[in-house]
Amino acid sequence: MPHLEVRDVVKRYGTLTVLSGVSFAAEKGEFVVMVGPSGCGKSTLLRSIAGLEEISSGSVSIAGHDITAAEPSDRGVAMVFQNYALYPHMTVAQNMGFALKVARRPKAEIEAAVTRAAEILRITDHLGKYPKALSGGQKQRVAIGRAITRAPEVFLFDEPLSNLDAALRSQMRIELSRLHRELGATMLYVTHDQTEAMTMADRIIVMNGGNIEQIGSPLDLYNKPATRFVAGFIGSPRMNFIASRVMRLSGRSVGFSLGEGRPPLDLEFAPGETLPILGDAVTLGIRPEALGDDGEVHIADAEVTVVEALGRETLVYSDARTLRTTDSESLDGYFAQLVPSQSDKRLGQQIELKANRSAFVVFAADGATLHDASPIHHK
Amino acid sequence: MPFPPTSKPAGRRPAMKAGAVSATAMMAPALILVGVFILIPAIVAVIGSFFDFSMTSANWTYVGGANYRRAVTDPLFWLAISNNVFIVVGSVISQVGGGAILAAILDRGIRRGGVFYRTIIFMPVVISSIAVAFVWMLILDPNVGPLNAVVKALGLPTPKLGWLGDPSISLWMLLLIAAWQNVGFQMMLILAGLQAIPKEHYEAASLDGARGLKAFWYITLPGIRNVLVLATLITVIGGFKVFDLVFVTTGGGPANATQVLGTYTYTQAFSFGNMGYANAMAVVLLVTAALLGWLQVRLSRRG
Numbered sequence: 054m055p056h057l058e059v060r061d062v063v064k065r066y067g068t069l070t071v072l073s074g075v076s077f078a079a080e081k082g083e084f085v086v087m088v089g090p091s092g093c094g095k096s097t098l099l100r101s102i103a104g105l106e107e108i109s110s111g112s113v114s115i116a117g118h119d120i121t122a123a124e125p126s127d128r129g130v131a132m133v134f135q136n137y138a139l140y141p142h143m144t145v146a147q148n149m150g151f152a153l154k155v156a157r158r159p160k161a162e163i164e165a166a167v168t169r170a171a172e173i174l175r176i177t178d179h180l181g182k183y184p185k186a187l188s189g190g191q192k193q194r195v196a197i198g199r200a201i202t203r204a205p206e207v208f209l210f211d212e213p214l215s216n217l218d219a220a221l222r223s224q225m226r227i228e229l230s231r232l233h234r235e236l237g238a239t240m241l242y243v244t245h246d247q248t249e250a251m252t253m254a255d256r257i258i259v260m261n262g263g264n265i266e267q268i269g270s271p272l273d274l275y276n277k278p279a280t281r282f283v284a285g286f287i288g289s290p291r292m293n294f295i296a297s298r299v300m301r302l303s304g305r306s307v308g309f310s311l312g313e314g315r316p317p318l319d320l321e322f323a324p325g326e327t328l329p330i331l332g333d334a335v336t337l338g339i340r341p342e343a344l345g346d347d348g349e350v351h352i353a354d355a356e357v358t359v360v361e362a363l364g365r366e367t368l369v370y371s372d373a374r375t376l377r378t379t380d381s382e383s384l385d386g387y388f389a390q391l392v393p394s395q396s397d398k399r400l401g402q403q404i405e406l407k408a409n410r411s412a413f414v415v416f417a418a419d420g421a422t423l424h425d426a427s428p429i430h431h432k
Numbered sequence: 433m434p435f436p437p438t439s440k441p442a443g444r445r446p447a448m449k450a451g452a453v454s455a456t457a458m459m460a461p462a463l464i465l466v467g468v469f470i471l472i473p474a475i476v477a478v479i480g481s482f483f484d485f486s487m488t489s490a491n492w493t494y495v496g497g498a499n500y501r502r503a504v505t506d507p508l509f510w511l512a513i514s515n516n517v518f519i520v521v522g523s524v525i526s527q528v529g530g531g532a533i534l535a536a537i538l539d540r541g542i543r544r545g546g547v548f549y550r551t552i553i554f555m556p557v558v559i560s561s562i563a564v565a566f567v568w569m570l571i572l573d574p575n576v577g578p579l580n581a582v583v584k585a586l587g588l589p590t591p592k593l594g595w596l597g598d599p600s601i602s603l604w605m606l607l608l609i610a611a612w613q614n615v616g617f618q619m620m621l622i623l624a625g626l627q628a629i630p631k632e633h634y635e636a637a638s639l640d641g642a643r644g645l646k647a648f649w650y651i652t653l654p655g656i657r658n659v660l661v662l663a664t665l666i667t668v669i670g671g672f673k674v675f676d677l678v679f680v681t682t683g684g685g686p687a688n689a690t691q692v693l694g695t696y697t698y699t700q701a702f703s704f705g706n707m708g709y710a711n712a713m714a715v716v717l718l719v720t721a722a723l724l725g726w727l728q729v730r731l732s733r734r735g
Contacts, residue, residue, distance in 0.1 A: 124638070
């Protein structure tokens with residue numbers, strides 16, 4: 054039986070539907086991350102599970118109990134808020150022990166729980182301080198400590214690291230992963246940061262427009278995105294998208310246009326994959342790291358417009374005027390290329406964009422994935 | 433640290449000197465006004481309280497602490513003080529308590545019209561006390577006032593001597609008028625305090641099991657504690673200093689029933705010409721207000 058089960062949850066504000074029938078389940082001890090753009094409903098879903106939002110229909114159960122109508126404190130959940138939400142007039146210890154105090158637990162028990170949580174989070178030195186004397190990272194630890202002392206069935210995190218600076222954020226990512234292992238607790242984590250999702254999650258839920266686009270392990274989502282949305286959302290820089298059309302069909306071999314006067318790109322569809330229809334508008338996708346100077350397919354000639362030298366790797370952006378992208382979030386005809394080393398590419402340089410056949414993903418007009426790429430392995 | 437610490441203060445000293453000069457120049461107008469209209473009169477009042485003189489006296493007679501001894505033995509002085517205390521306690525309950533209830537209703541009790549009610553309730557705050565006093569004298573007038581008409585229409589008895597003329601009612605009426613005028617101010621203060629408490633604190637508390645009264649006790653009350661202290665002290669100081677409202681509506685009457693320190697001081701000074709005695713009472717008021725003001729600063733710093 055799943056530890057946390059969300060079934061057909063619908064949330065409406067008046068005529069606005071924020072969640073349109075969302076279902077998923079998490080096993081005990083699983084770290085599940087919900088990602089998606091702003092307004093996709095991920096925070097609303099988390100708050101609905103916490104009991105801070107009333108859902109319009111559907112059900113939520115935790116550890117076998119239906120808690121759809123239960124009070125927030127009776128659900129067996131603890132939540133860590135984006136802006137910490139520490140009680141300013143209580144010390145760190147009082148903040149962490151507050152839930153137990155409200156529940157009238159004996160003093161010794163409260164103290165033991167607070168001490169243990171403080172040791173796990175290494176904030177024992179700060180127990181007597183007030184929140185205003187703490188740094189952002191320390192406040193976030195206290196907020197997590199407040200959740201730990203309650204020993205909940207499920208931990209809920211609402212973008213807990215987004216107020217921290219980049220260095221602290223990557224440190225806290227590692228700590229949260231460690232914490233998850235130590236506590237063996239079920240955790241549901243909302244973020245818009247795909248790095249957090251990829252690095253911490255056992256499974257990722259990608260949400261878009263009040264629906265779940267795909268649920269899977271980080272690498273599953275990266276290698277086999279179910280939709281163009283997922284392909285574009287997971288991975289940075291994002292996947293390059295090329296507007297194309299089905300030019301020929303023979304058996305499981307499909308030819309796609311690569312611009313006027315260019316030979317079509319022939320891809321072999323696997324037996325399980327749905328074949329498109331001749332003349333269909335489709336989108337070809339290719340990851341930035343799959344683009345290079347050599348490869349079986351010559352995609353386009355392009356001019357280098359931006360070079361971002363990151364030291365270990367280089368991002369090369371180039372303009373291929375002969376091709377159209379179908380992605381509203383990237384400029385028409387701009388390609389992102391990830392070179393896994395330093396590069397001598399220069400602004401204005403003419404380059405050839407090439408890739409292997411196996412690197413192409415094909416999406417139907419409605420966004421569903423028709424054909425997967427093979428992951429690239431460096432030996 | 434990139435720079436040796438010793439070089440810092442040395443480098444900043446000239447700038448601070450220039451800053452101090454311009455700061456003094458900027459504050460000068462305010463300092464002069466405070467000096468001329470508050471500080472100097474206060475010092476003169478303290479000095480004058482040790483003398484016997486009238487408005488037109490050419491010579492002041494030194495009497496030592498006689499004016500203060502007179503106050504201690506003057507039953508009217510004690511009556512005035514007890515009336516002040518009555519107004520202070522009544523105002524804290526009606527203005528701070530009432531303001532808190534109104535603020536709570538506006539904060540979460542009503543769905544729409546919040547700005548409208550807030551404006552209406554706040555409006556009397558911006559009207560001069562004198563105008564408020566005259567408006568209420570009309571309302572409370574035993575012959576033409578609407579209050580009498582309403583009470584009579586309900587078949588209830590009205591006070592024979594009038595609302596402000598009956599010694600057993602008049603002080604209560606002053607309390608009512610003061611509350612009507614000031615409750616909007618306290619409401620605004622407390623409302624601002626309530627709205628400064630982040631929504632997440634209540635959400636975190638509800639997850640921690642504190643809802644309703646518990647949330648009020650553990651989250652709301654500590655959250656507005658400083659505001660409540662401030663509102664209470666403003667009201668207490670205002671209650672001790674009250675003058676214009678009483679002076680216009682009852683002049684301290686009937687039969688000294690509404691005599692307060694402010695009006696009694698005025699009467700001694702300008703009706704009886706006992707300037708020294710009036711100064712002594714004014715100093716008592718000054719010391720009380722200063723003590724309370726000091727308390728206010730201290731308490732607000734602690735929070």
